[in-house]
Amino acid sequence: MEMLIRWCVAGILSLLLGYAAPALAFEDDEACLMCHKYPKMGRITEEGQQKSYYVMPHVFSKTVHRNVPCRDCHGYIKELPHKPVTEGVTCDTECHSIQNPSTGKPFSHKPIYDAFKKSVHGREKIAEGNDADKPYCVNCHTNPLYNAKEEKPPKHIVDRCVVCHEDAKFAEKWYNHTSRRIREVKRSPQEIVEMCSSCHADKEMLGRHQAAAKEEGRELGRKFMIAAESYNESFHGKLSKYGSDNAANCLDCHANTVNYYLSVHELLPSRDPRSPVSAENRVQTCKQCHVRADENYAKLDPHPSSKKEDNVFKYYAEITYTVVGNVVLAMLVGLAAFETWGRLRDGVSWRFRDGSSWWRRTRRDSNRIP
Ligand code: HEC
Ligand code: HEC
Ligand code: HEC
Ligand code: HEC
Ligand code: HEC
Ligand code: HEC
Ligand code: HEC
Structure with a gap:
């Protein structure tokens, strides 16, 4: 859950920090933030789950979706003030506002969506029964930040772009977009295994x-x-x-x-x-x-x-080795115990002296066993 909507739902944290929203770094054409900029916004669902509807403007403005107007994703909102929401955001919707520069068509994640639908995990956004166990896009993806480790695009690069493009905003936008992909954005092997x-x-x-x-x-x-x-x-x-x-x-x-x-x-x-x-x-x-x-x-x-139903040979091999190992160990300990008992019975005692440890008490009290 925390993973699902980290960026949209982080109100409580901000409340604690007493954060006040600064001037927006992206356009809020649809005036969603008129209401959603308030940290306390949220409610408790019928299932008792706490939900925050706070959108942190300064965080949202650094994410990969910052240029997507809210309603391109939350397309089900048709009027303001809006009605209660029943369905969620689906990741195959077409953007109304963003064009795919290579095709000139409205942008969407449809190629990925189509591949996903045909895969072992393919499911609808609102799924029922066993299908609901499969991962939807938001199970694996939050709304990532561009180059999270960088405060700002490096000046020496932007300087170079503005020589021709004149507009620093343009340069920063494209720097963010491409530099995130040129740097590898793969998860680490450990993260994949965990996922x-x-x-x-x-x-x-x-x-x-x-x-x-x-x-x-x-x-x-x-x-x-x-x-x-x-x-x-x-x-x-x-x-x-x-x-x-x-x-x-x-x-x-x-x-x-x-x-x-x-x-x-x-x-x-x-x-x-x-x-x-x-x-x-x-x-x-x-x-x-x-x-x-x-x-x-x-x-x-x-x-x-080494489960029996998976690999019979390995299953029995493991049992055999366990038995053999334990028997050998028991015999070894048994032999040592037996020998010790025998020596003690013969009056040989155990103590360190002259580099040896087993000594027999004799008349002269120094006769080492050969
Ligand atoms: C007039 C104030 C106002 C404006 C403007 C507004 N909202 Fe809301 N929004 C609310 C309130 C209040 C709730 C909580 C409703 C509830 O609990 O049923 C809410 C809830 C939501 C929810 C969560 C609903 C749910 O039940 O999961 C989403 C998503 C949402 N708004 C998106 C938007 C978007 C996108 C815009 C801009 C197009 C927008 N809102 C504009 C007041 C507003
Ligand atoms: C790239 C698509 C996208 C954009 C752009 C986007 N959202 Fe969301 N938003 C989502 C997704 C996905 C969720 C998770 C809930 C779901 O799956 O329906 C979500 C959740 C929310 C929630 C909490 C709803 C709930 O049910 O918990 C609110 C409120 C919200 N968004 C408001 C906004 C506002 C305001 C904007 C614009 C500043 C915005 N969103 C922009 C995709 C988007
Ligand atoms: C949100 C839960 C979830 C996550 C995360 C998930 N899976 Fe699955 N996976 C499932 C479910 C549920 C099935 C479907 C089983 C069925 O067909 O009933 C499945 C099916 C599969 C199958 C096909 C099984 C078969 O015999 O048909 C493979 C292979 C697989 N997943 C690999 C992966 C890999 C690799 C990852 C990590 C990238 C992954 N899964 C992540 C839930 C998940
Ligand atoms: C020497 C001048 C020059 C410099 C320096 C330069 N550009 Fe460009 N750029 C152009 C020209 C001319 C075009 C359009 C012609 C073309 O497509 O080849 C262009 C096109 C682009 C486009 C494609 C825009 C579109 O909508 O098709 C992007 C994105 C871009 N540049 C980003 C950058 C970035 C980021 C930098 C800095 C790292 C940069 N450019 C540096 C001259 C320059
Ligand atoms: C089982 C987990 C999983 C699911 C479900 C999933 N993805 Fe991915 N996605 C990944 C992984 C892993 C990558 C490779 C990059 C990485 O390691 O983060 C990736 C990469 C991407 C990329 C490329 C990101 C980039 O910057 O290059 C996009 C876009 C994307 N996914 C969209 C989607 C969409 C849309 C859906 C739903 C149809 C979806 N994903 C479902 C795991 C998942
Ligand atoms: C992404 C790279 C990668 C792939 C793909 C891969 N392995 Fe490996 N595997 C390794 C590495 C690294 C080791 C560590 C030992 C080494 O350097 O040889 C290893 C070790 C092994 C070992 C341990 C004994 C040995 O030969 O060193 C076995 C067995 C093995 N892999 C089997 C397989 C099989 C079977 C496949 C194909 C189904 C496979 N691996 C695919 C990277 C890989
Ligand atoms: C070295 C390659 C390799 C790695 C790494 C690997 N798998 Fe597999 N996986 C296979 C092969 C080969 C099979 C088919 C085995 C068979 O049926 O004998 C398989 C079978 C499966 C199946 C059963 C469904 C099917 O398609 O037969 C699932 C689910 C699965 N793997 C998930 C995972 C998950 C999750 C991970 C990581 C934790 C993982 N695998 C790591 C090679 C790999």
Whole structure:
């Protein structure tokens, strides 16, 4: 929840800080902020959830969506003062105000949306039943800040642009837009594992889906129930946990590398031949990093588990090794105990002297056992 609307909903914090809104850094043509600039704005829903409707103007003005007028997204608001809201923002709406400069058409996230709809996670914004478990755009994306670490675009760059473009605002806008993408905006491997595991480690939710799939006669992957926990068991999982950025994370294998930024939205199950982890493509996927990987190497299990239903051989091997290990250990300790008991019985006692530890009390009290 916190992730969902961090930027729109941060009123309480500001209230505590006693923040007063400065002059706006973006145009509020629709006068939404007339009301929504007040930190206390919000309510408690019927479910008892606290909601803030405060929009922090100084934060919003630094986000990637700052040029999108409120109603391009909140299109369901048709009049002011507006009616209570029933549906939410969908991410496939066309902007009325922003043109895609490359096509001249109204901008929208439709290409990503279409890919997403066909993926394993495809769902509607308002979803019911099991579909509601799948991630919608806002589960993974907040409204990110441009170059969050920079106070302002560097002067020496803007200076150079204004030589020709004359308008510093224009230069800053495009500097922000492009520089954010030229710098890598990928999440770290650890963040990706955390993101996918937030659902794929939730046994109760997964169980619900497996039961439903069985009922509908639908197939799910062999590793569906254990994907996250088994990844953590794997070599890649352990490396990644200890901070390696080179070990494969979920998306290195499950997303196509042809266009990473699009294909993270079109994840397919391994039984689909187009998936990078399908039997057909697996060698190629391992080869991205393991240059010499062949058919045999690709058979190594990236989701290893020693559950009986997953890997019978490993299951029994593990039991056998546990038994053998424990028996050997018990015999070793037993032997030592037995020997100690025997020596004590023979009057050999244990103490340090002259570099040795076992001594027998004799007439001269110094006779070392050879
Ligand atoms: C006259 C004051 C006013 C103006 C102007 C205004 N709002 Fe609101 N808005 C409110 C109030 C009051 C609520 C809380 C309504 C409620 O609790 O049912 C609200 C709630 C909302 C909500 C959350 C609704 C929900 O139930 O989830 C959204 C989204 C919203 N406004 C967007 C906008 C947008 C976009 C604009 C500009 C087009 C705008 N508002 C302009 C007063 C206003
Ligand atoms: C890029 C699209 C986008 C823009 C632009 C945008 N919002 Fe939002 N807003 C969202 C999304 C997504 C949510 C999360 C709730 C949802 O999914 O419907 C949200 C949530 C809100 C909420 C809380 C609603 C709730 O149900 O908790 C308010 C209030 C709000 N926005 C007001 C505004 C105002 C005012 C502006 C303009 C300054 C604005 N928004 C601009 C996408 C947008
Ligand atoms: C030597 C002059 C010059 C400098 C310096 C310069 N530009 Fe440009 N820029 C132009 C010209 C001329 C065009 C339009 C012609 C073209 O498309 O090649 C243009 C086009 C653009 C466009 C495309 C605008 C559109 O709507 O098509 C953007 C964006 C842009 N420049 C950003 C920048 C940024 C950011 C900087 C600084 C890092 C910069 N420019 C530096 C001359 C310059
Ligand atoms: C399961 C999580 C997930 C879901 C759901 C998701 N995305 Fe993404 N999205 C990502 C990841 C991961 C990236 C790659 C960049 C990164 O690592 O943040 C990305 C990248 C993007 C980018 C490129 C950002 C840039 O600056 O280059 C856009 C735009 C985008 N997503 C929009 C959407 C839209 C629209 C939806 C809904 C249809 C959506 N995403 C659903 C995880 C997700
Ligand atoms: C918000 C929860 C959520 C998140 C986050 C999430 N998933 Fe899923 N995932 C699901 C659900 C629910 C299903 C659908 C199971 C079904 O078809 O009933 C699913 C299905 C899948 C499947 C197909 C399973 C099959 O056998 O058909 C794969 C592969 C998958 N997810 C991988 C990922 C990866 C990789 C990530 C991280 C980028 C991720 N998921 C993030 C909830 C999530
Ligand atoms: C080294 C590559 C690799 C990595 C890393 C990886 N997977 Fe997989 N994943 C696979 C392969 C290959 C399969 C098919 C295994 C099989 O059925 O034998 C699979 C199967 C799955 C399945 C079952 C559905 C299906 O498509 O068969 C899910 C869900 C899944 N992975 C999610 C994840 C998540 C979540 C992560 C990260 C925590 C992850 N994977 C990391 C290669 C990988
Ligand atoms: C994003 C890069 C990447 C991808 C893709 C990848 N791996 Fe790895 N893998 C690594 C790294 C890094 C190590 C650490 C050991 C090393 O340097 O060889 C590793 C180690 C391993 C190990 C441990 C033993 C060994 O050979 O060093 C196995 C087994 C393994 N990977 C299997 C696979 C399989 C099977 C696939 C394809 C389904 C795959 N990997 C895909 C990066 C990757």
